[in-house]
Amino acid sequence: MIEPLGLSALLYTLTGICAGLLGAVLGLGGGVLTVPVLTLLLGVPPHMAVAASLVGVVATSVSSSAGYLHRDLPLVRTGLILVMMTVVGAIIGSLVAGYLSGEAIFVLFSVLLLYTAVNMWRGRRVREIEGDPDAYAVTPLALAGAGAAGCISGSLGVGGGVLNVPVLNILLGAPIHRSTSTSTFMMGLTAAAGCVAYFMRGELLISLAAPLVAGVLIGARLGPRVAVAIEPTGIRRAFVFVLIFVAIRMSWGVFS
Amino acid sequence: MSRGERLSGERVPRRRLTEGLGEHYQRGYVAALLVMLAALLYPITGWQAIDDLATFGLLVLIGVPILAVCRVGATALVCRDRSLALIAAGILALLALAVLVPVLLSGGR
Numbered sequence: 164m165i166e167p168l169g170l171s172a173l174l175y176t177l178t179g180i181c182a183g184l185l186g187a188v189l190g191l192g193g194g195v196l197t198v199p200v201l202t203l204l205l206g207v208p209p210h211m212a213v214a215a216s217l218v219g220v221v222a223t224s225v226s227s228s229a230g231y232l233h234r235d236l237p238l239v240r241t242g243l244i245l246v247m248m249t250v251v252g253a254i255i256g257s258l259v260a261g262y263l264s265g266e267a268i269f270v271l272f273s274v275l276l277l278y279t280a281v282n283m284w285r286g287r288r289v290r291e292i293e294g295d296p297d298a299y300a301v302t303p304l305a306l307a308g309a310g311a312a313g314c315i316s317g318s319l320g321v322g323g324g325v326l327n328v329p330v331l332n333i334l335l336g337a338p339i340h341r342s343t344s345t346s347t348f349m350m351g352l353t354a355a356a357g358c359v360a361y362f363m364r365g366e367l368l369i370s371l372a373a374p375l376v377a378g379v380l381i382g383a384r385l386g387p388r389v390a391v392a393i394e395p396t397g398i399r400r401a402f403v404f405v406l407i408f409v410a411i412r413m414s415w416g417v418f419s
Numbered sequence: 420m421s422r423g424e425r426l427s428g429e430r431v432p433r434r435r436l437t438e439g440l441g442e443h444y445q446r447g448y449v450a451a452l453l454v455m456l457a458a459l460l461y462p463i464t465g466w467q468a469i470d471d472l473a474t475f476g477l478l479v480l481i482g483v484p485i486l487a488v489c490r491v492g493a494t495a496l497v498c499r500d501r502s503l504a505l506i507a508a509g510i511l512a513l514l515a516l517a518v519l520v521p522v523l524l525s526g527g528r
Contacts, residue, residue, distance in 0.1 A: 172459065176459065218480065218481070221481055221484065224484065225444055225484065232440045232441030233437075233441040235433070235437045239433065239440065239491070240433070240503060240506075243506050243507065244506060247506065247513060250510060253517070254513070254520060257517075351483070351487075352510065355484050358481055359481075359514075359517045359518050360517065360521045363521035369470070369474050369477065373455060373458045373459075373473035373476065374459060376451075376476075376480060377452075377456055380455060
């Protein structure tokens with residue numbers, strides 16, 4: 164039930180708007196922002212934050228995919244083949260997360276944040292060669308990478324784009340704009356599969372997820388307009404330091 | 420006509436897939452946004468019906484990508500694209516598993 168207290172709903176909505184905006188500007192799913200803000204700033208238990216974040220990922224995917232599909236960017240067939248593995252990974256990840264303590268989720272999330280920060284600082288090693296969009300052969304290594312992305316998504320409440328985009332771009336050779344859009348298209352299904360396990364365990368709180376999702380839906384639509392008006396490189400560099408700070412802060416609470 | 424002839428291994432044109440899915444996602448986005456915005460009225464009004472609406476809105480949202488796979492599967496069957504139809508069926512089976520596994524692990528509760 165949604166608590167009839169407007170302030171927390173307003174804070175969740177604002178968190179969702181920021182996650183949607185930042186996701187669109189920096190090309191992230193939004194989960195790397197949502198989970199730390201909910202747990203560290205708003206005091207939400209880790210499992211519930213992960214569950215709400217997963218619904219936010221679905222919202223980001225639905226909002227962004229509508230635009231990408233109209234521009235014919237996602238590799239639907241290739242994406243769906245990979246989704247079979249990400250869904251398996253998400254089921255395993257969300258079940259495993261049920262047995263993890265809050266501290267373990269914090270430590271694993273810190274590692275993920277540091278990996279994302281390093282990737283953002285170095286910049287992506289990308290291929291830009293446009294091939295036949297129907298001719299990307301899915302390799303066993305790519306399937307394994309997609310499975311790992313699904314597992315991370317299901318257990319930590321993120322989109323899994325940090326692995327899916329390199330899988331599509333570097334392993335399969337799809338251009339970066341197609342890789343990003345295909346990853347966004349895939350993460351909706353992956354996160355939807357992960358949501359189910361949390362819902363069945365009663366960890367998906369409507370009072371938390373509903374305002375968060377409303378914010379994400381608004382922020383993800385505003386994001387592309389904001390993105391063309393600002394210089395993303397400076398924000399990207401600043402966000403790297405934020406990620407490192409948050410990673411240290413999350414681990415500090417566990418080890419101190 | 421045998422089953423093998425009905426599913427003869429054609430490929431759905433990519434543009435047809437992306438256009439259909441684009442419309443589906445756009446309608447899903449608008450529906451989910453309207454329901455979620457209405458749900459934000461609950462802290463002001465306290466009406467139980469709006470709380471139920473929020474639950475319904477989340478189910479609509481989670482249903483958008485799942486129904487997209489159903490749509491891909493239906494298009495694949497119409498176009499006799501056997502491989503794509505099997506992929507869509509496989510994903511739907513896995514999603515059904517995502518529902519069943521937690522139930523089975525909790526002893527059917």
